[in-house]
Amino acid sequence: xxxxxxxxxxxxxxxxxxxxxxxxxxxxxxxxxxxxxxxxxxxxxxxxxxxxxxxxxxxxxxxxxxxxxxxxxxxxxxxxxxxxxxxxxxxxxxxxxxxxxxxxxxxxxxxxxxxxxxxxxxxxxxxxxxxxxxxxxxxxxxxxxxxxxxxxxxxxxxxxxxxxxxxxxxxxxxxxxxxxxxxxxxxxxxxxxxxxxxxxxxxxxxxxxxxxxxxxxxxxxxxxxxxxxxxxxxxxxxxxxxxxxxxxxxxxxxxxxxxxxxxxxxxxxxxxxxxxxxxxxxxxxxxxxxxxxxxxxxxxxxxxxxxxxxxxxxxxxxxxxxxxxxxxxxxxxxxxxxxxxxxxxxxxxxxxxxxxxxxxxxxxxxxxxxxxxxxxxxxxxxxxxxxxxxxxxxxxxxxxxxxxxxxxxxxxxxxxxxxxxxxxxxxxxxxxxx
Numbered sequence: 001x002x003x004x005x006x007x008x009x010x011x012x013x014x015x016x017x018x019x020x021x022x023x024x025x026x027x028x029x030x031x032x033x034x035x036x037x038x039x040x041x042x043x044x045x046x047x048x049x050x051x052x053x054x055x056x057x058x059x060x061x062x063x064x065x066x067x068x069x070x071x072x073x074x075x076x077x078x079x080x081x082x083x084x085x086x087x088x089x090x091x092x093x094x095x096x097x098x099x100x101x102x103x104x105x106x107x108x109x110x111x112x113x114x115x116x117x118x119x120x121x122x123x124x125x126x127x128x129x130x131x132x133x134x135x136x137x138x139x140x141x142x143x144x145x146x147x148x149x150x151x152x153x154x155x156x157x158x159x160x161x162x163x164x165x166x167x168x169x170x171x172x173x174x175x176x177x178x179x180x181x182x183x184x185x186x187x188x189x190x191x192x193x194x195x196x197x198x199x200x201x202x203x204x205x206x207x208x209x210x211x212x213x214x215x216x217x218x219x220x221x222x223x224x225x226x227x228x229x230x231x232x233x234x235x236x237x238x239x240x241x242x243x244x245x246x247x248x249x250x251x252x253x254x255x256x257x258x259x260x261x262x263x264x265x266x267x268x269x270x271x272x273x274x275x276x277x278x279x280x281x282x283x284x285x286x287x288x289x290x291x292x293x294x295x296x297x298x299x300x301x302x303x304x305x306x307x308x309x310x311x312x313x314x315x316x317x318x319x320x321x322x323x324x325x326x327x328x329x330x331x332x333x334x335x336x337x338x339x340x341x342x343x344x345x346x347x348x349x350x351x352x353x354x355x356x357x358x359x360x361x362x363x364x365x366x367x368x369x370x371x372x373x374x375x376x377x378x379x380x381x382x383x384x385x386x387x388x389x390x391x392x393x394x395x396x397x398x399x400x401x402x403x404x405x406x407x408x409x410x411x412x413x414x415x416x417x418x419x420x421x422x423x424x425x426x427x428x429x430x431x432x433x434x
Contacts, residue, residue, distance in 0.1 A: 047154035082138030188416030
């Protein structure tokens with residue numbers, strides 16, 4: 001059992017008001033109060049950010065607790081442990097004695113330990129003839145028992161804060177994915193709007209987040225991303241509504257054209273029927289003409305289907321969608337160095353630069369000409385800019401271009417995803433474009 005009302009430190013150590021407060025709290029421990037030492041230690045590990053202690057100090061405290069003979073911290077079992085610094089060094093896996101002393105002082109200053117120094121400053125115990133502890137000098141664990149409820153409350157707060165931050169990060173991740181995918185879809189569908197500006201605003205928000213953000217910073221970022229996502233969705237929904245309105249108008253117009261109530265060509269003979277011809281002969285001639293028309297229409301339909309299978313469902317005049325020149329240059333800034341005078345002002349400059357890049361990368365003129373015929377000159381130049389940007393990942397630029405050309409003929413290739421991937425890669429690399 002602990003004796004004495006107040007214990008002052010040995011040697012040059014100063015007595016502080018905090019030490020006196022810890023001793024007063026220790027005297028208020030109830031006789032039947034107890035707590036599992038390892039459960040309390042786990043709570044301390046959780047609450048260390050709020051208590052202002054380091055993980056090394058917790059390692060020293062763990063060693064001190066290992067010298068306490070019982071699992072339950074209780075007043076009736078005594079609360080003094082008295083290991084030497086050498087023993088503490090061994091149980092902290094070889095921590096230097098100076099470091100052990102420094103962390104012991106930090107635990108005392110944090111109000112988690114009390115020094116009960118002997119007259120000569122040594123740590124030891126006096127026992128009676130029965131072997132029971134009569135008086136011990138060392139470190140008192142009484143502050144841990146006195147503050148057990150407070151420590152557990154602090155641990156619960158830290159765990160709740162961690163869970164809140166985790167949920168904020170999950171919502172931010174979902175919001176980031178939504179914004180990136182929606183902007184990519186808008187660019188791919190060539191929906192009018194400043195999508196490049198929205199994407200830059202999106203990247204600025206993400207890159208402005210600190211490496212270790214607080215919960216308040218994450219909440220602010222989530223609010224801004226939610227607002228941006230709502231803006232992008234609103235623009236896309238407006239576009240969808242306009243498409244629906246145009247679709248309904250076209251349907252009504254076709255319905256009016258195909259439902260002419262004054263058309264009675266099947267009920268009355270044609271005006272150019274020769275005089276003297278019998279109605280039965282005229283009906284037979286018109287029936288034959290109708291059969292020939294149906295046969296011709298069926299043949300035309302078969303030809304169209306065969307052509308659709310060859311071209312991937314596109315007409316000869318259909319080509320890949322071209323994208324704004326500014327977006328192409330932002331995704332592929334390497335091509336700028338090959339423009340006339342190191343500048344690309346228009347599509348003609350980009351196509352000139354693409355021819356230079358084609359020769360530099362070893363792409364044959366026939367492969368580039370075939371790509372231009374299938375994709376269109378602007379898109380072929382865009383693809384060459386993308387190949388230049390990804391030059392380190394492509395072994396054969398010519399073979400890669402021919403592969404994209406074949407996919408484009410089948411309708412299986414789109415430039416939009418390639419551009420958006422390069423935009424994201426350049427943004428993550430921290431590039432700045434002029």
